[in-house]
Amino acid sequence: MTPAANRYDAIIIGGGHNGLVCAAYLGSAGQRVLVLEAAAAPGGAAANVEFSPGFTVSGCAHILNMLDPKVSRDLNLASHGLKLSLPNLKTIALAEDGRHITFDGALATNDSLQVYSKTDKANLADLRRLLLRIGKLLKDFYGTVPPRLGTESWSDRIALAKLGWAIRRLGRNDMREMLRIAGCNIADVLNDELESDLLKGAIGFDAVLGTELGPRSPNSVFSLLHRLTGEANGIPGALALPEGGMGAVTRAMAAAAEAAGADIRTGSPVARILVENDRAMGVALETGEVIHADIVVSNADPKTTYLKLLGPQYLDTGFVRRVKNIRTRGTAAKLHLALDGLPEFTGLDAKELGQRLLIAPSLDYVERAFNHCKYGEYSTAPAIEMIIPTVNDAALAPQGKHILSAVVQYAPYELKGGWENARDEFIDTAIKTISAYAPGLEGRIIARELLTPRDIEEKYRMPGGHWHHGELALDQLYMMRPVPGAAQYAAPLPGLYTCGAGGHPGGGVMGIAGKNAADRILKDGKSR
Amino acid sequence: MKVYDAIVIGAGHNGLTTAAYLAKAGMDVIVLERQPYIGGATVSRELYPGFTYSNCSYVCSLMRPEIMRDLELPRHGLQVIPYEGGVTMMRNGDYFATYPNHDQNRREIARHSAHDAEAYDYFGAETLRQCRFIKKMLLTTPPDPTSFKPRDLFGLLDIARRFHGLGEEWMYDTIRFWTMSCADFLDQYFESEVVKGHLAGTSIIGTALGPYSPGSAYVLLHHYMGEVDGSIGSWGYARGGMGAVSGSLANSFQSYGGEIRTAAEVEQIIVKNNRAVGVALSGGEEVLGKMVISNMDVKRTFDKSMDPADLPEDFLHRVRNFKIRGSSGKLNIALDGLPDFPSIPDGCRGRTGDMHVSDSMEYLERGYDDWKDGTWSREPYIDMMIPSLTDPTMAPPGKHYMSVFVQYVPPYLADGQWNDEKRAAFGKTVIDKIAEYSPNFKDLILHAEVRTPWDIENETGLTEGNIFQGELTMDQLMFNRPVPGYAQYRAPVKNLYMCGSSTHPGGGVMGAPGANAAREILLDMRIKT
């Protein structure tokens, strides 16, 4: 390879969705971009894997609820093959006796609520209005680079003023609600407004999905709001399933990036970010190959980026301390079951099996499940989110066979005694829990796989196996995400940027972090 | 019939504070107290002959020095004696003590972790920084962020200006501090479990949060804000028990011409034409005043002592949703002698201060899990003191009074209401726990008063027995306390005010809500002080 061919404007480390989005934006701006992906295919945690011969499942993330419509439009993902197999996924909160409650992702109500309560339908509609209103406000700030505090810069001051103004514009009542509710725990909010345990359990579980929180933990309202910033098909807060699994989303993104002129090299794990004269100037692959570029963009999480790929020797201790202290304790395990036929759930017809099913019968149930994980134990009665993607997308499994893909919570990253001995026990616990709602499930299982947070860490290179590359808590948000001093996508080391979920606005297959990072990079490029 | 300038409901420390400030400004004020004695939860009571029990609150240092000075409390009988540190006894027989002397403290921490010994200074500096930032807000009425009134805008601007003055790094630290969990905060500094367990204790006192709950770092700070003679973070006893606080406030109030009526239970606040005009006592008697000021918590004030028709529906809904969670219990014990604590060495002065047995944060968090399940902690957090070691007025010579604060104790049990039998079982749990660390403890007990949240509510009127009149979580602090839009001590009814700990800055024997309420009232009255 000639030196010229080996030189890029930007190298992106990691071909997860944010890396691909960033590559597409930089590519369309005329930059020569190289994406280096360690795995055999791009996609990161939103890629497909064949966990058993013939059975393909979305490896980590399995529902599309937050993909940013602007990113989707800008990258023209539809023309690159993205199609939704189920555009507005419903959520069914399972009851053991079959008296389930169905609602959409956006908490839109329907008459199944009447089974348990006369007032819940109206009260949920009110709560939904408020939460979506605040969610919309959050969303407006998700798409921008966070300002820094206390600087002399006018752009920071203007950004802060805009934030203040946006909050004021909510009007007196909603503003008061927002300032109050953001610090609340979801259990209080739900108990204040709703009656049905099953409904509250389901919403409470949504609020803590993928976090190290229980429904009674302050902050949990915020993590629900984070989910509600998403949309599908223009419906705020809605959920969807992409045709061909989540892998189809990242495949479309990869195609978009390539169409924008980016090169994608798979099977190329990066060993180190290279530094010269206090500036990032390229990367060294694990093979020893060196690739130069004007800037390096890391889609890896902040701990990996700063402490492993770059190394503390190029950083200051206060900064390293902050990075070290980022909380990345994953709590969600992913369970994949290959089934020889469609399982039967009490009180659900075959069509309903294609929806999103939740096992979270009450707030107390979820909170008790959470208790265990605080002490390094797994939940003996876990809360579970599951889908059977093959109902809507038969191509993912052999003819007549099905897949059950589930998020099982809570499974602590650091299990006392280690995961090796406990893995099978935990799978059995999860299956037993599901079987209470789907008698006969056990007999249908032909293969099973559990990804504990530790496995997720190893497989997807996310520390702690945390979906969001760092807990989505108020002290790790916005101008403090991933850490102060690096929250504007630029590392303290000139020439190095981050574009992953570890930065604002966090995880979920949104693509916004990638887009914001590209904005920042292009802005810096202009001022250079 | 006499019409007072102001009626204060409840002779707790905040009610008396407000009353004293108003009387000092020349108003004709009466304080009505349900119990035959004053003080609310700041009392000294002789429940066993010769012994003085501080049977609710038990330490004094949050009390704002500005108030002590304005109301001349020392002249009226308040004397605060600092104590010499504390100690946590460990399950492995070792102990961890704290000392007022910096180097002793450092060397003691070093016995458990060399790293933590030196990290303690950094921890101390950060907490002090946060205290300095917040301290100024304690005696300030929280501005309403939704308002465009000049006063609120200036208030907000002032906070913003002081916040900005911290500089970039510290601003982030401050935001983080207000939102993170005590455990995450301490993990940043310390590695030793017992050091963290000892420090985390203050983050859960009176609070229905565990040390792992986000927001609990703030509660840690709330307790660190205490100061004795300008030394922030230090703690002391009121000589003569906590009744000395309410007693000195009452003396001060009466010296300005104020009137106190005990055994006068207010049944209802009388509202006419959307104005508070007086109160009806439980005997049917009415007391009239130009204004009514309630030292009761918001639920008791608005939900229990008013006609719902007199209040906006939305306000009442919010009051009902205000979180006042009972989570604490108390044992007051008369001892025939000083109990042995074999794990504390003889020369260690930590036993004059707060003693604990919770040697890790997990210990505390597990206690919280029990509370969530509707039972008292099987392994409770115990904040145990023997004030008679430093204060001779508390017990006869050679005998001792022990105050044992217990966290977590639910207001309602999963299997029903509290009753005598369950109270006794709870008391046994605590006494057994102490006896694990003190072999002769049980033999020395002359008398023990066991107080559950239910008892505390019945006696003091605090809803659910919550010592703060409302949780100290972010959604209930500053301009959100007690209800967004009503954080400036004025109720939605004209001439009705709130001065209890349900208002900013919250509970603890601080007096700040009372002083702030008085300032707002005088502002409305256009009385210059």
Place this chain on the structure above:
Amino acid sequence: MTPEPYEAQLLETPFHARTSSLCSTRQWGNWSGFASVNAYTSVDMEYFAARSTAALFDISPMTKYAITGSDAASYLNRLLTRNMEKVKPGRVVYAVWCNDAGMVIDDGTVFCLGENDYRLCSQERHLPWLLDSAIGYNVEIKDITSGIAALAVQGPTSSAVLKAMGLVGIENLKPYSLTEFDLDGHSLMVSRTGFTGDLGYELWIDPGAAELLWDRLMEVGSLYGLRPMGSEALEMTRIEAGFIQAGVEFFPGDLPTRPDRLRSPFELGMGWLVDFDKGHFIGRRALLQEKKTGSRYALVGLDIEGNKPALHSFVYQGKDTEVGIVASAMWSPTCKRNIAIASLKTPYHKDNHGLWVDVYVYRELKWERIHASCKVVDKQFFNPPRRWATPAGDR
């Protein structure tokens, strides 16, 4: 054995039996948790011993960290602002280290005892910072403060004292070098370092041999005017030498509770310790920025009219513009000048006209206010050639 914390507020140094019997003023201070003599007999006489014969000072309480491991050199190179790759075994350097913002955390001396074997001596304790800075480095950091007994022998006859004690060739030891001797079977490390700005040595030995070393020095020292010195006399020599002191000239890093209390190396006159060419070190980016935008303060020496020490006085310019504050001040008996070390706002340190200090003097139950004009001067007020001469002189 170390007493339990509840037993002793202050620890005793290995020389305590000797120092306490000589401390006739009974004036002790707290130095990092150790009892340290403020003055043995007379501050002035102890000071003059240091300046004209030799003085003996117990420096055992100084915080000492052992830094070892295969990355020790590169670790220190990242930690400290100066280039440590140039420091060879047997050498000692003075260094400062900064936080992320380029503000000085502390200063100290680093002893290079061997390949990747260092000792860091400082005023304050910094274990958490040192350990967090070691993330990613193969290095071990241990507090060895109480494992080493140390004495400073300072003054014109110090070399002669050590020679008389049998340390052959000590006069050839260069400033900021160290070497080892045998003292009755005990290894005795000697470095030509000190805090007085004069010829002087520091002696490091196993605590078990502490009293032996003390006795031997006092015995041979009697012929050379050796006299034990307390911290008050040392402080006088420190100011004359123009050395900075943590907690006096600067607030040790990361501990203030108020913003704007910290100082960068440039603001402390330590710019010469900052090596931008050696690669990254902690605070480098912030210090480069400061180079570009300018420093806020400058630490200067002041020569003040009159003879009243201007300790903690404000420094004014012109009519009443407040431009700084005096950190240390004294009448220098040796220089015969009224000297001070002061932190001035920039650029007032450059304009040497119209500076004055307000000195308050309490005379016979009455405060008097003295308006004393002053001049910015080199803060190394006392710097005799004998301090640097090798071989070192005998008197």
